[in-house]
Amino acid sequence: MEKWISGERLIQRFEEWAPKKLAYEKDKIGLLVGSLHKNVKRVLVTLDVLENVAEEAAEKHADLIVAHHPLIFHPLKYVRSDEGQGKIVTQCIKHDIAVYAAHTNLDIAEGGVNDMLAAQLGLRHTEILQPTYHEPLYQLVVYVPQSHADTMRQVLGDAGAGAIGNYSHCSFSVPGTGCFLPQSGANPYLGSVGKLEKAGEQRIEVTVPEHLLQSIVTKMIHAHPYEEPVYQAIPIKNKGKAYGLGRIGKLPEAVPFEQYCLLVKEKLGIDGLRAVGPADALIRTVAVSGGDGNSLIPFAKYRGADALISGDIYYHTAHDALLSGLNVIDAGHYIERVMKEGVQQYLTQVIKEEHSDTEVLISESVTNPFRFIV
Template sequence: MPMAVCHGQTVIQFLEAFAPKHLAVPDDRIGLQVGTLEKPVRRVMIALDVLEPVVDEAIAKGVDLIIAHHAPIFRPLTALRTDLPQGRLLAKLIRHDIAVYVAHTNLDVAPGGINDLMAERLGLLDTEVLDPLYEEKLKKIVVFVPKTHHRQVLDAMAEAGAGWIGNYSHCTFNVEGTGTFLPREGANPFIGQPGKLETVEEIRLETIVPEPLLKRVIQAMLKAHPYEEVAFDVYPVENAGRVYGLGRMGKLPEPLSLRALAEKVKEAFAVSAVRVVGDLDRQVETVAVLGGDGNKFVAKAARRGADVLITGDVYYHTAHDALALGLALIDPGHNVERIVKDALRARLAEELRRAGYATEVIASELSTDPFRFV
């Protein structure tokens, strides 16, 4: 039986499981900006920018949905004129029924998102968030499962996101005991019969779950559990959850001169030149990275003890501020965020494949960097 293509809303559900909206900074321009998700999606294209050549590429490749990092509609529209560039771009999208969905700072903040990709490209060790935005709350969930279905329920909950501590999954505690119940009239018990008190050897399975994933974990648990009525409890806990935020900080495997690190940045991000602020012979070890425009984070990086901040769009006066703070800067350009295209393509394609969908995911092949070095 041939695999079905995915519905637009389903594609976005997979995306938001990785980069949920609540990770975005307030008032960020994210979500559906053009078209509709209420349609089958045969081909998805991952893009950094939605420019007219990118839209032409999408049309030529039969794309139904563009997932972009930068919003094509960033400021409120006062007119939609097709004789001007933005109006012409939007008209092409609508005419060819191509939806545009934007994942911006939520894709920066997400574990495995742009900032983690930048840190990985540079081989940074012991990374942590540069600018924390919030700490995820945790819940403890306890469910009582017959021995025969213990592993089935445990696996379902873990796959839905429960029981993760750092790089360890399936972290649970389990105690054997005896459960009792008396099915009343109208019940359809998995074990026993109506009107008779039953005793069952059960396992108390308990684990932690991030609050945003609680509903999904409960649904997975109920689906995997054999009982008609499932006994489970949810408790608040005071344990510190994962910290989410913008940028990353980490250590180089060994100290490098600022000059050598600049060359490493050029190689890691495939750029022909970078702008550098600071003494090129200075030894640096603690590195902060932040995709996009990082001017607002210079003071933060300096306070956190970074030797150098790698970011884009550095302003002239910000560079002077960094020098005064003793912080070196390397500016490889805003467009290095393009590294997310292939990474997100691979991740989303694998999720759709595992779910049995035939929807294809491609990455835009066009460079949208407006700058050239001569």
């Protein structure tokens, strides 16, 4: 018997990779059309949601469209079934197709759009170009009997607590004395009801990233011998893992700018591009941003990039880049279609882990509004 994953569960798992908190504040992400309160038999992954994509989704009996660019970005003044975005919305509702968008959160996510582009371009030793978010950290403190201290440290470390740089299972412990008085109805691990008990304990401290806090606390409580474990989760001001826009990395060797432009065309599978900079400039360090890269030019220059590859560069911004000595390649926003294969792979793995028979398809519809005439 076939088993389908629910839309809510599928998106919950997807947002483990690209959580909404990573997105820009006014970005129109998440569920835009329809409902996730249903089983999903087929998912269609697309860069944009245009009329041809909606038609394709209906023909392929998709229950959910997962897109990078939001179908509804600016508020709609009306929804007409015969024109504009209203025509697309109406078609999706008619065929009970939900539309979900992951935009800047998927750009910023580790392994997201910009990492996919960097990999496709063959960049090495990539780093975040512009940090936009640092995950909050907590200090988790738990008190355990001396006899269970080593076990507890192991459980916490195995769950992801105490990870600092290239080190794991980092913790700090202080011995002390715990004091408690079991009341009626208690089933104490040590001592007896109505009698004050003193026990040798250790205070164990570990750092925990926010996204792991709940699962680590759950595992800590499960491993603790006490009926009522005593613990604290305290926010700390240390900066956690960084997330951000763009990536910067190295080419295997320096190449002239003109030659590199041709290489970018080949690797990204595009018909043409716009280049800013002298043909003979040597390119070794490259920054990349799949979408609008105008705001990233100062960051690329500051980080020592020889060239910035972007999906959108404005005319006057190109002048600024030229004056600063930064070479720029405007490869077009459509290069972000690389996300279709990446999202399909991720969702397929999720569905496998969930033991579901749901199918994930890549949209075959072309949504690039531009074509080259030479």
